[in-house]
């Protein structure tokens with residue numbers, strides 16, 4: 001176990017980094033500031049250690065450049081809510097408008113900017129908890145939230161969220177890690193191979209709010225049902241890319257009313273140089289693929305300078321603006337009914353069998 005001082009937050013609180021290690025030597029470094037994943041070191045096909053996530057060197061960077069969401073635990077509700085407004089049971093709610101008039105990742109006071117309390121820390125497991133009071137960010141209900149990161153000896157990073165509120169509210173947490181399976185300093189991810197097990201994606205209109213439709217991926221750059229290089233179709237004349245500057249879209253990985261129940265493999269990615277493969281397994285109804293379109297000259301850890309396309313996010317969640325969209329599954333939780341949701345990132349190399 002290794003707990004290190006990370007820095008003093010702007011409100012004067014001491015923050016720490018916690019290292020988890022499994023039997024395969026995989027290492028995860030998590031910060032109690034923001035429940036942020038700062039480092040994830042796995043072995044490549046030559047048995048070299050590779051840090052596969054983008055991150056910052058200092059705590060200060062995480063507090064000033066919080067809108068990149070590097071490694072962030074995002075909540076209470078991930079992604080966009082149109083105009084920062086929604087209705088629940090006839091009551092109107094107003095949230096921050098922090099992104100072109102819409103609410104993104106719950107506004108200016110996201111959970112990734114808070115100091116979390118470490119409630120469990122062992123060799124390969126850490127749990128961090130947060131109390132989000134009634135009216136926090138504009139939502140109703142005192143929400144108790146715990147996120148647990150576990151590194152199993154099968155090289156899985158298991159991320160478990162537990163949420164319990166005393167009032168009916170929305171709950172749609174995610175993790176916003178940017179992966180680069182060739183190593184965080186290795187440049188573009190456009191030659192990574194990607195598979196997403198989704199027949200439909202959610203097209204967006206201006207300011208990236210869903211149109212309300214589900215569109216078949218067939219014959220579009222959104223078809224990742226068979227393994228394809230991330231960059232292969234990025235320059236295709238596709239109307240969605242004009243609006244989003246790249247992939248920044250929700251893929252529907254589970255359909256139907258019980259779509260959030262049960263774990264399912266939803267995506268595979270592979271670093272073309274490292275041979276590191278990542279499988280994403282989740283109980284969430286969908287996943288946002290984001291190709292770091294808005295990252296530019298971003299100074300990262302170990303002297304890295306990140307540009308657009310130097311990482312990709314696979315953020316498991318409910319669809320953007322789901323609460324305002326008639327046909328979308330809704331991230332609503334009920335009073336004193338604890339919700340547990342899980343996403344697993346499993347790593348292996350092309351030298352190993354799955």
Ligand code: GLA
Nearest residue numbers: 067068069104248288290294
């Ligand atoms: C999410 C959004 C993107 C972008 C990033 C943060 O993934 O969908 O549009 O705002 O967060 O930069």
